[in-house]
Every structure is written in C-alpha cells, then in structure tokens.
Amino acid sequence: MSSQLLPRLAQEDESTDALSGPQTVTRQARPLRFITCGSVDDGKSTLIGRLLWDTKAVKEDQAATLRRDSTGQHNELGLPDFARLLDGLQAEREQGITIDVAYRYFATDRRSFIVADTPGHVQYTRNMATGASTADLAVLLVDARAGILEQTRRHATIAALMGIRQFVLAVNKIDLAHYDEAGFQAIAREFREIALSLGVRQITAIPVSALKGENIVLRGDDVMPWYSGPTLVETLEKATQRTGQSTGFRLPVQRVSRPGEGFRGYQGTVAGGSIKPGDSVVVLPSGVEANVKAIVTYDLVRNAAVSGDAITLVLDRPVDISRGDMIAAIDQRPQTGRAFTARLVALSPDGIVPGKRYWLKAGSRRQRVMVRPVSALDLATGNWDDAAVLALNGIGVVELDFEEDAIFDAYETNRETGAFILIDPDTLNTVAGGMIDSRRSRSGRFDALPDADRASITLPARLIEAFLKTEFARAHVGEIRVTRGEKE
Structure with missing residues (x-):
C-alpha cells in the first residue's frame, strides 16, 4: 500500500550483519528515522554529534558556537565537545547527560535521516520509549570496556516491543579498549543472542570510536584492519523503512465537521490502508455500514487517500458517528471486544496497581480499563516470570478488561491502532505505554481480581x-x- 517501498536488506547471513550486504541505494522521499539508545555514558550524544559533524550537517554559525562553548573542555585531540550539538537543556550541559529526546535532521548524498538521541538513565526510560515509537531502526551503543549492561537489555527490549526489527550494535570507545578484536566479537555474540531472543534478525555490529570518528563516516582501517564491515553511515544508507501497515483502511475519527446543513464529514488522519470514493466501510463500534461518497482535504477533493493523510470523509448516508469511533475497511476489520492481552512498559514510580481502573487512551478514543499483570521480563535472565505487579520501568504482559467495547489491531500489524497509553485517573499522569498483542477470552476475569478490589x-x-x-x-x-x- 505504501508509496515508499525501499529495497529489501541483503541477507547473506540472517542473524549477522544483515544490513551490510551490497545494494544500490537511491535518495528516498521520506527520511529514515532511527534512534540511539543504550546505557548512560556509552557515548550516544557524542556519536550523533560526530555523525552530524562529519556529514557536514553542522552550519558555520553552529560550529563557531560549538567551538566557543567548548573552550577549556577540548579533549586530547583538540576537538570540541560533540555532545553539545544534541544536549540543549542547561541541566544536560551541566551534568553531561541526556534527559530529553533530541531530534536532528541530516543527509548524505544518498539519503536523508531523522535521528532521535534518547537518554540512557533508567529514570528517563519513558523518553527512550517515546523516541522508539516512530523509529525504523535502533542504534544501540555499548561501551567496549563495560560490555552489555541491564539498561542495554532494557532498551533493546523496548525497541523490539515498539516494532523495530533492525538493530545496529555500535561498540563505542573501542580506542579505550586498545582496539581489542576479541572483546568486540564477544560483545557482538552476546548481543546477537539477546536480539534473536527478541525476534530481531537484522543485526549489524560495528566497532566505533565516536570521539575520533572511526567507523562513523570514515573508516578506521589503520587501527582496526581486522574489521571489514560497513561504517555506521553506510549501514544507515542501506536500511529499510518500516512499512508495517498490513491492515485495511483505518480512520480514527477526531472530529465531525458540519459547516452547513448540507455537509457532514468525518475528520481524522488515516492510520492504515487506503481509501477511494465508492469503497465500502464499517463504522465501529456500532457496526453500521456505508459507502464513501467523497474524500476532502483543506484545499481539494481527492480521488484517494493513504496512510498518514489528514482527510475529511463524506459517506453516502447519514450515520451517527462521534469522536473516538473508527471507520474501517468492511472486509478487513480491526479486533473489537472487551478483553485484550497487551505488553506494557511501566513509567510511573508506583508501577501498575493490580485491579486498579485506569484511563486508556488510543488515538482519539479514551476508555476505562482494568489492568492485571500476568508476567514480567527479568532483564538479567531474559525470562518472562509470573508476576502480580509491575514496578517502575518494568516490562510485562498484562490483561486488559474494558467496561465497553474497545477497537484495536495487533501492534505488529499496525502501530497506530495497536498502541496506547494508560493514564492515572487521580493524577492524570501517564503511567504506562502499551502494545496490543491480541483479543482474549474473558473467562477467568472475575476470579483474577485481587482481594483489595471488590465490586x-x-x-x-x-x-x-x-x-x-x-x-x-x-x-x-x-x-x-x-x-x-x-x-x-
């Protein structure tokens, strides 16, 4: 359906260096979106700053400011502090850490990119999840001296849960590890096992020095003759964009437009599939069927609309539709029901309280839901263990019980209609981000309630x-x- 289908990745070995095969790449209309993530102090901001610097994405005035602000803080190579190109908050500059997500645009002769530099601290996990939610690829950094840490596992898991299926492992600070090939290979093997357990098979491991710029844009053959793989920028140029819209037409209704008595339109952004006049659709949750009469945008009447388009849909008959309803393809309907299984990333200090009723917000729809944790991921072992609670930054499987019919696709088939957030009704704080797995049977719902929750x-x-x-x-x-x- 998408008009931006990129070449498939060369896969000489499905589980290793899947992004590095020979391939002809042309400039694409939509930039590749990727994130940098990993544990704190692994050099994420420095790596992206160096990437921007070496691809000439830093303007002259920015370069002058960077040199001025880095006075007295130059490293032994006499280079400025590249992390300052990303760290915009005063607290970030003072502490030398990343707190907020920093988005930057840059381009090479072959492709354009949008990178999200995400924080490594555990308390800012929600910001990392935000950056991953729209990314096509994840660059996970590991300090060559420290190896794989718990936060590396956490970020890899969150990236995989967000539907990212292309990982680049950047083993950074390889110069401080004396360019040790054996150490690099050991880290790469361990990470591949983690990625494969998460269902990710497109993995490229690269030894880099973000400070010196080795294997970022320019090769480091002089100091790493044992490495013959691609540089980071070469890997990014050959990556695929996530299409991920295997569902039919989806239009979450945001507003009903009635500028005059003779016009009734349903407005929203297409969240999947395509539509054209004459197509049959169904309105959910009511189940009313209708045909598309016209597709209107702010300046013209269109003969088709695709995912990402903001449109006003006119139907061939009056239908009772309100904000939060969904207009979908009649032959490819989303799942509807009052019980679903999902995966959550807990973002609240209080975690997820079993049996508590939260507000669940998905697109323009908000509903009351009760959440019961079923299992939680043990980041040390990679096992999913039975769990009745989900603590801060925990990743778990939960059961959702709604008071009225909910409308979802599985997250694997549609990011837009398969994702949600949970909101605490008492504080209005966002307490979790979630991804729908599937609809489930309601059997056993009531006996699952904890003693503290009675009706x-x-x-x-x-x-x-x-x-x-x-x-x-x-x-x-x-x-x-x-x-x-x-x-x-």
Missing part, C-alpha cells in the same frame, strides 16, 4: 438466588458475600 452489585432477590446456583458461584463460594436490603 458491589445490586440485583433482585430472584436473580441472586439464580446466580448462586450457577457453576461459577459454586466454584467461588466464600468469595461472594450477599447482603440483603433493610426491607427484606
């Missing part, structure tokens, strides 16, 4: 008697308490 239901006496005779009630005797009214 009171008022029913006529005859219905209570009938309920107590059911198999469910007999199986939970002792958990159900019946209190009769004062008049009885």
Whole structure:
C-alpha cells in the first residue's frame, strides 16, 4: 500500500550483519528515522554529534558556537565537545547527560535521516520509549570496556516491543579498549543472542570510536584492519523503512465537521490502508455500514487517500458517528471486544496497581480499563516470570478488561491502532505505554481480581438466588458475600 517501498536488506547471513550486504541505494522521499539508545555514558550524544559533524550537517554559525562553548573542555585531540550539538537543556550541559529526546535532521548524498538521541538513565526510560515509537531502526551503543549492561537489555527490549526489527550494535570507545578484536566479537555474540531472543534478525555490529570518528563516516582501517564491515553511515544508507501497515483502511475519527446543513464529514488522519470514493466501510463500534461518497482535504477533493493523510470523509448516508469511533475497511476489520492481552512498559514510580481502573487512551478514543499483570521480563535472565505487579520501568504482559467495547489491531500489524497509553485517573499522569498483542477470552476475569478490589452489585432477590446456583458461584463460594436490603 505504501508509496515508499525501499529495497529489501541483503541477507547473506540472517542473524549477522544483515544490513551490510551490497545494494544500490537511491535518495528516498521520506527520511529514515532511527534512534540511539543504550546505557548512560556509552557515548550516544557524542556519536550523533560526530555523525552530524562529519556529514557536514553542522552550519558555520553552529560550529563557531560549538567551538566557543567548548573552550577549556577540548579533549586530547583538540576537538570540541560533540555532545553539545544534541544536549540543549542547561541541566544536560551541566551534568553531561541526556534527559530529553533530541531530534536532528541530516543527509548524505544518498539519503536523508531523522535521528532521535534518547537518554540512557533508567529514570528517563519513558523518553527512550517515546523516541522508539516512530523509529525504523535502533542504534544501540555499548561501551567496549563495560560490555552489555541491564539498561542495554532494557532498551533493546523496548525497541523490539515498539516494532523495530533492525538493530545496529555500535561498540563505542573501542580506542579505550586498545582496539581489542576479541572483546568486540564477544560483545557482538552476546548481543546477537539477546536480539534473536527478541525476534530481531537484522543485526549489524560495528566497532566505533565516536570521539575520533572511526567507523562513523570514515573508516578506521589503520587501527582496526581486522574489521571489514560497513561504517555506521553506510549501514544507515542501506536500511529499510518500516512499512508495517498490513491492515485495511483505518480512520480514527477526531472530529465531525458540519459547516452547513448540507455537509457532514468525518475528520481524522488515516492510520492504515487506503481509501477511494465508492469503497465500502464499517463504522465501529456500532457496526453500521456505508459507502464513501467523497474524500476532502483543506484545499481539494481527492480521488484517494493513504496512510498518514489528514482527510475529511463524506459517506453516502447519514450515520451517527462521534469522536473516538473508527471507520474501517468492511472486509478487513480491526479486533473489537472487551478483553485484550497487551505488553506494557511501566513509567510511573508506583508501577501498575493490580485491579486498579485506569484511563486508556488510543488515538482519539479514551476508555476505562482494568489492568492485571500476568508476567514480567527479568532483564538479567531474559525470562518472562509470573508476576502480580509491575514496578517502575518494568516490562510485562498484562490483561486488559474494558467496561465497553474497545477497537484495536495487533501492534505488529499496525502501530497506530495497536498502541496506547494508560493514564492515572487521580493524577492524570501517564503511567504506562502499551502494545496490543491480541483479543482474549474473558473467562477467568472475575476470579483474577485481587482481594483489595471488590465490586458491589445490586440485583433482585430472584436473580441472586439464580446466580448462586450457577457453576461459577459454586466454584467461588466464600468469595461472594450477599447482603440483603433493610426491607427484606
């Protein structure tokens, strides 16, 4: 469906250096979006600053400012502090760390890029997840002296959960490790095992020195004759963009437009598939079917629309549609239901409270949901262990129970309609980001509630008697308490 289909990656070896095969690359209309991530002090900002510097993406006035601000802070090579090209906050400059996500645009003769430099500190995990949510590729940095750390595993896992299937392992500070080939190979092997366990098979490992610029844009053959793979920029030029829209047409409705009595349009940004006048659609959750009469944008009437287009859709009949509804392809409908399984990244100091009801926001739709953690990832072992709670920065599988029908695609098939955030109704803080796995059966929902979460239901006496005779009630005797009214 997408008009921007890039060449497939050469894959001489599916699990190693999948981005480095020979390939003809031409400048693409949409920039490749990628992130740098990894543990704190692994050199992410310095690497991107060096990349911008060596690709001539730094303007003369920026270069002059960088030289001036770096006075007295030059390294032994007499070079400025490249990290200052990314660290814009005063706190970042004072502490020498990354806090916020910094986005930068640059281009080579063959391609254009948008890079998101994300923080390495555990407390800023939410910012890393934000940067990963729109990326096509992840560059994970590892200090050649320290090797793979817990935060490396965490960032790799989050990137994989966000649907990123292309990893570049940049083993940085290789100069401080005396260009040790054996150490580099050991780190690369360990990381490949982690990536493969996450379902990522397109992996390229590169030994680099961000400070000296070795294997970033220019090769480091003089000091690393044992490395014959691509540089970082060569790898980025050959990477593919994520298409990832294997669903049919999706239009989350953001607004109903009624400029006059004779016009009714449904506005939003296409979140998947394509549409043209005459196509049949279904409105969810109501299930009402209709045909597309016209597609209108701010300046013209169009004969088609594709993912990413902001449009106003006009149907051939009046339909009761409101903000939060979804207009979808009639023959490729999303999943609807009141129970789903999802994966979460907990972003609140309090973690995820079992049985608590949160606001779930997905696109323009907001719903009440109850969350029950099922398992959590042990970053030390890579195992998914049973868990009843999900702590801050924890990654886990949860069950979602809604009070009304929800509309989702699996995140693997559509990022836009398969992602959500959880909001604490008491503080209005965002407490988690999540990705839908699939719809699930509601069986076992009520017995999963913790003791601290009880619900009171008022029913006529005859219905209570009938309920107590059911198999469910007999199986939970002792958990159900019946209190009769004062008049009885």
